[in-house]
Amino acid sequence: MKQQPANIECANNRRIPWNKGRIIGQKPPLKPQDIWSIRILLKMKKRYRDIALFNLAIDSKLRACDLVKLKTSDVVHGENVLSRASILQQKTGQQVRFEITDQTRVAVQQWITTANLRGDTWLFASRVRPEAHITTRQYARIVKALVAMIGLDPSIYGTHSIRRTKASIIYKRTKNLRAVQLLLGHTKLESTVRYLGVEVDDALEMAEHTEI
Numbered sequence: 001m002k003q004q005p006a007n008i009e010c011a012n013n014r015r016i017p018w019n020k021g022r023i024i025g026q027k028p029p030l031k032p033q034d035i036w037s038i039r040i041l042l043k044m045k046k047r048y049r050d051i052a053l054f055n056l057a058i059d060s061k062l063r064a065c066d067l068v069k070l071k072t073s074d075v076v077h078g079e080n081v082l083s084r085a086s087i088l089q090q091k092t093g094q095q096v097r098f099e100i101t102d103q104t105r106v107a108v109q110q111w112i113t114t115a116n117l118r119g120d121t122w123l124f125a126s127r128v129r130p131e132a133h134i135t136t137r138q139y140a141r142i143v144k145a146l147v148a149m150i151g152l153d154p155s156i157y158g159t160h161s162i163r164r165t166k167a168s169i170i171y172k173r174t175k176n177l178r179a180v181q182l183l184l185g186h187t188k189l190e191s192t193v194r195y196l197g198v199e200v201d202d203a204l205e206m207a208e209h210t211e212i
Contacts, residue, residue, distance in 0.1 A: 026160075026197060027156070027157055027158040027159075027160040027161040027164070028156065028157065028161060028164075029161055029164040029165040029167075029168040029169075030147075030157070030161055030162070030165045032169065034147070034150060034152065035058065035165065037150040038054060038146050038147075038149065038150055039051065039054070039055070041149055041150065042054065042146075048107070048110050048111045048114045048115075049111055049114075049115065049124065050142060050146070051107045051110075051111070052104075052107040052108045052110070052111035052123075052124075053067075053124055053139075053142065054146060054162075055101075055103060055104040055107045055108070056070070056075070056100070056104055056107075056108060056123075057159075057162045057163070058104075058162060058165055058166050059098060059099055059100055059101055059104045059166065060085075060098040060100075061098060061163050061164075061166055061167050061183055061184055061185075062087070062096075062098065062163065063089070063090070063091060063159075063163060064136040064139050064140065064159040064163075065090050065091070065136055066087055066089055066090055067139065068124060068133050068134050068135065068136055068138075068139050069090075069122075069133055070087070070122075070123045070124065070133075071120055071121060071122060071123055072112065072117055072119070072120060072121055072122075072123055073120045074087055074123070075100060075108060075123065076108075076112070081100060081104075081105040081108045081109050081112075082100055082105075083099065083100055083105065084097060084098070084099055084100065085097070085098060085100060086098070089185050092185060092187055094185060094187065096183075096184075096185035098183070108123075111123075126138070136159070139159060140158060140159050143157065143158060143159050143161070143162060144157065144158070147161075163184075164195065164196065166183075167180050167183060167184055167195075167196065168196055170183065171196055177189060177192055177193065180192055180196065
């Protein structure tokens with residue numbers, strides 16, 4: 001696979017990306033069994049913030065820069081966590097909608113109650129500076145710690161692994177690229193094809209089922 005410079009999708013962010021100038025490959029998505037393993041361990045450890053962050057990251061398929069900036073008002077209406085939400089993407093300036101599944105709503109509500117979040121505040125505030133949200137770098141460290149926790153190589157996985165996970169599963173089950181494009185908030189279908197690497201995956205799948 002051709003390696004590309006680490007040009008983070010949040011290109012409009014004024015801060016210099018932590019991995020600028022490094023050469024990285026495309027980060028693989030998590031498998032369903034990986035997701036459940038992480039969830040089980042987080043629940044056992046009662047890490048309510050990380051359960052909510054992980055579940056919401058999987059469901060929303062948001063870029064790191066958009067995920068860390070979520071506020072309670074983005075996902076909560078009144079006393080209830082929404083089943084669907086929408087935000088304005090930093091990179092494209094376009095609105096993107098996402099689903100919040102039952103288990104994610106439970107996790108987010110539990111985190112809000114545990115952290116005693118009141119009013120319109122950061123959903124995932126920094127523990128060092130409560131007035132600010134966690135940074136994308138902090139989120140990246142959390143992701144690497146989560147995959148390492150279940151025995152995966154943290155150097156292989158990153159925040160894009162989480163963003164790609166549900167999108168990849170949906171594509172494999174439906175082969176509907178247009179739907180995945182909308183869910184990821186891509187403006188061009190070609191971006192979705194490159195992001196998922198579906199051409200390569202489909203070619204390999206066809207080759208595996210072809211005997212000569």
